[in-house]
Amino acid sequence: MNKVLGAAAVAALGIALPVAGHADGAALFEQNCTACHAAGGVGTPGLAPPLVSHNFWAKLGDKAPQYISGVIAAGLTGKINAGGMDYIGLAMPAQEQLSDAEAAEVATYVLQSFGQVQQSVTEEQVKTARATPPAHADLRKMRKGE
Template sequence: MALSEGRRALLVLGAGIALLAGAPAALAGGAESFANICAACHGAGGAGIDGLAPPLRNPAHWQALGERAPDYIANVLAAGLSGTIEANGQVYRGLVMPAQTQLPAAEAAEIASWVLGTLNGLPQTVTADAVEAARKSPLTHAKLRALRKGE
């Protein structure tokens, strides 16, 4: 049975609306996953917890990383991060963030994209493919700390 032009147009319109609705849903998923998984250490809304974990809501830090920001966060999720870092003038010694390999790559990418976009206003996003690539060949913690410092 052939579809009329009007019915075909409604189906196309409905598909377009569904696609558009998926983008905010992905960001909402990133926010929810962050609240359930990351906020225990990084604080509500990524504000950080003094002495425990640095703030992830830190636009100056992410802007300084520039185009490297998606790769950096994908690798931190893939490999974790340990050692000493500085954020907003506070030194975090003995930092041990575990690799988040228990998360599906798509969920890790949603979280990372939410941190970059919603928390820090960056236009970049992180894809599940970028998380998978980082998991296959993660940067060392020393390289991640150097990247963080702009080296």
């Protein structure tokens, strides 16, 4: 199949592909995040919330990069509601195995591919979040729009 025809077929079917330049983000997501958040970021009921949610990421607006950088830097515990489901006793660890550049790449992949928002996360944003990790309560408040 030629590339133009293949791309048109993918677009017609509404299949989300990684944003150009984010192939590494897709691979990093697969290696580091799918065990809990599942392939395609659809989440695992009772364990890890879905990351596929344009409404959630759009609601965060310009704070989306800060939020996802904070979660990668500090992890997230406690109770949240996502997609109408409560996640109680949530225990996502900080993603210390990722370099700042890798964390920025996977975060950008999540925002653009799963959130369908045109925001990026920079290495500097990840460094800042890691230097002063946000409190989990503050991250949960951001989720609620507080």
